Amino acid sequence: MDLNVLIVGGGIHGVGLLHDLASRNVKGVHLVEKNKISSGTSSRSTKLVHGGLRYLEHLNQWGLVYEALHERALLLRLLKGIVTPLPFVLPNFKGDKRPPWVIRIGLFFYDLLSGDGGLPSASPLNKEDIIKFAPYLNQNKIENEMISAFLYYDAQMLDDVIARIAAEAAVKLGASYEENTTVTEVKQIENGFKVTIDSNGNKKTVTTKYIVNAAGAWCNENLLRWGIVPKITCLLNLGTHIIFKPEAVPHAEINNCAATLIQELDGRVVFFIPWFGQWLYGTTESILSTEPSHIKYPQSDKDYLMHTAKETLNLVDAEKNISEIFCGVRCMPLNQANRITQIDSKWMDDIYNSPFYVKQLDKNISGLSRETVINETVPGLISIYGGKYTTYRAIGEKLGSYLSRKLHIGSTTGTHLAENWFLRELMEEKPEIFKSSASLRQN
Numbered sequence: 001m002d003l004n005v006l007i008v009g010g011g012i013h014g015v016g017l018l019h020d021l022a023s024r025n026v027k028g029v030h031l032v033e034k035n036k037i038s039s040g041t042s043s044r045s046t047k048l049v050h051g052g053l054r055y056l057e058h059l060n061q062w063g064l065v066y067e068a069l070h071e072r073a074l075l076l077r078l079l080k081g082i083v084t085p086l087p088f089v090l091p092n093f094k095g096d097k098r099p100p101w102v103i104r105i106g107l108f109f110y111d112l113l114s115g116d117g118g119l120p121s122a123s124p125l126n127k128e129d130i131i132k133f134a135p136y137l138n139q140n141k142i143e144n145e146m147i148s149a150f151l152y153y154d155a156q157m158l159d160d161v162i163a164r165i166a167a168e169a170a171v172k173l174g175a176s177y178e179e180n181t182t183v184t185e186v187k188q189i190e191n192g193f194k195v196t197i198d199s200n201g202n203k204k205t206v207t208t209k210y211i212v213n214a215a216g217a218w219c220n221e222n223l224l225r226w227g228i229v230p231k232i233t234c235l236l237n238l239g240t241h242i243i244f245k246p247e248a249v250p251h252a253e254i255n256n257c258a259a260t261l262i263q264e265l266d267g268r269v270v271f272f273i274p275w276f277g278q279w280l281y282g283t284t285e286s287i288l289s290t291e292p293s294h295i296k297y298p299q300s301d302k303d304y305l306m307h308t309a310k311e312t313l314n315l316v317d318a319e320k321n322i323s324e325i326f327c328g329v330r331c332m333p334l335n336q337a338n339r340i341t342q343i344d345s346k347w348m349d350d351i352y353n354s355p356f357y358v359k360q361l362d363k364n365i366s367g368l369s370r371e372t373v374i375n376e377t378v379p380g381l382i383s384i385y386g387g388k389y390t391t392y393r394a395i396g397e398k399l400g401s402y403l404s405r406k407l408h409i410g411s412t413t414g415t416h417l418a419e420n421w422f423l424r425e426l427m428e429e430k431p432e433i434f435k436s437s438a439s440l441r442q443n
């Protein structure tokens with residue numbers, strides 16, 4: 001097989017690029033995923049399509065918030081029913097890190113940056129409204145400790161479903177992908193690479209002009225296994241979510257409820273979200289220094305979430321009504337450039353303790369940028385680090401445009417056009433891909 005682009009990793013960044021290149025009519029594009037499409041972080045997110053209100057605290061992230069809010073508007077339009085509007089209640093309690101005036105200013109700019117994003121603007125809420133929108137909040141806390149509250153809008157999604165639809169749409173446009181398939185060897189040759197692909201034990205060799213390493217948390221592991229020195233050091237950030245059954249809030253009309261963003265006393269932010277008929281609660285932030293596959297949620301994360309739920313929420317039989325706990329790992333590229341030029345063989349026994357994965361940080365993780373870093377690790381081999389689900393399409397578009405120019409083939413992107421998503425056909429041909437899969441999040 002002679003390829004133009006081989007994409008390694010079937011998370012949202014990999015399939016987003018596959019879809020983009022296919023929509024430009026770039027031929028010879030293939031993706032390999034070692035497990036299932038979106039079985040990595042892309043099925044384990046908080047499932048928000050959002051600008052990220054809290055990132056407005058950092059001036060250098062306003063550009064990212066702006067881009068994400070515009071992608072939010074586009075995805076709401078393109079993927080109706082899979083990306084849906086989500087009202088948020090934002091209460092301010094005595095002692096919260098961010099006082100009401102900071103929240104008010106933040107919401108003003110959030111609306112301003114959204115432009116005409118198709119969602120209502122933020123507004124103040126009184127206590128009666130809160131009971132209507134968020135009947136699961138602890139009423140005593142609202143009566144005695146709440147200073148103010150606001151209602152604002154964002155959106156939510158079926159994350160694994162979007163990735164599968166994008167992959168299938170790309171196939172309809174002429175691209176291809178394989179699951180349970182990995183890249184075991186990469187050799188640089190004139191004008192590209194010779195790559196060994198292992199599909200369920202069957203090995204084959206392909207040549208490709210470009211490789212895109214869209215492997216999320218596994219990016220640097222791949223590079224090291226291929227004998228290539230990573231240029232970017234990253235931190236693996238683990239987040240845990242609990243899904244509660246609807247019975248946890250028995251008297252609520254779940255589909256009419258708003259989500260709540262809660263600021264914890266230690267400065268962390270957690271979300272309680274009505275998510276397609278269930279309640280989603282998380283996230284926490286801790287550093288992971290082991291292989292990011294098959295990880296179980298840390299008990300300390302569950303304890304933290306159950307403790308904060310008890311303080312702020314009014315859940316019935318919380319423990320009994322847990323239907324699922326899952327965790328996901330985010331790769332966060334760090335600014336520090338590494339000057340390493342050679343791979344030390346002793347790192348290969350414990351790659352996640354090599355210098356390319358940082359295990360400690362002298363500042364709060366929430367202050368790190370969620371920006372995507374695209375790095376040409378060696379000429380022709382591009383690695384994608386970090387990023388947000390919400391901005392994946394825009395990242396695919398930037399990289400797709402770059403590759404199409406370099407290859408001198410293809411036209412402008414079509415991923416912003418409804419006809420390139422084939423929703424109606426796919427719904428008839430593959431209805432199973434439209435259902436979120438709990439088993440993906442657990443393996």
Ligand SMILES: Cc1cc2nc3c(=O)[nH]c(=O)nc-3n(C[C@H](O)[C@H](O)[C@H](O)COP(=O)(O)OP(=O)(O)OC[C@H]3O[C@@H](n4cnc5c(N)ncnc54)[C@H](O)[C@@H]3O)c2cc1C
Pocket residue numbers: 008009010011012013014032033034035036037038039040041042043044045046047048049050181182183214215216217218219222237238239240283327328329330384386387388389390391
């Ligand atoms: C807890 C948490 C909550 C989040 N919540 C949100 C949110 O609400 N909204 C938002 O916008 N963003 C959110 N994010 C960020 C977002 O989920 C991620 O940025 C995004 O899913 C990353 O996608 P990816 O394609 O880069 O990585 P992944 O989804 O991890 O995909 C990488 C894929 O590469 C595969 N792979 C690796 N190595 C190989 C190989 N050698 N061969 C073949 N395949 C390979 C893996 O199996 C994996 O499937 C969250 C992140 C976390 C951790």
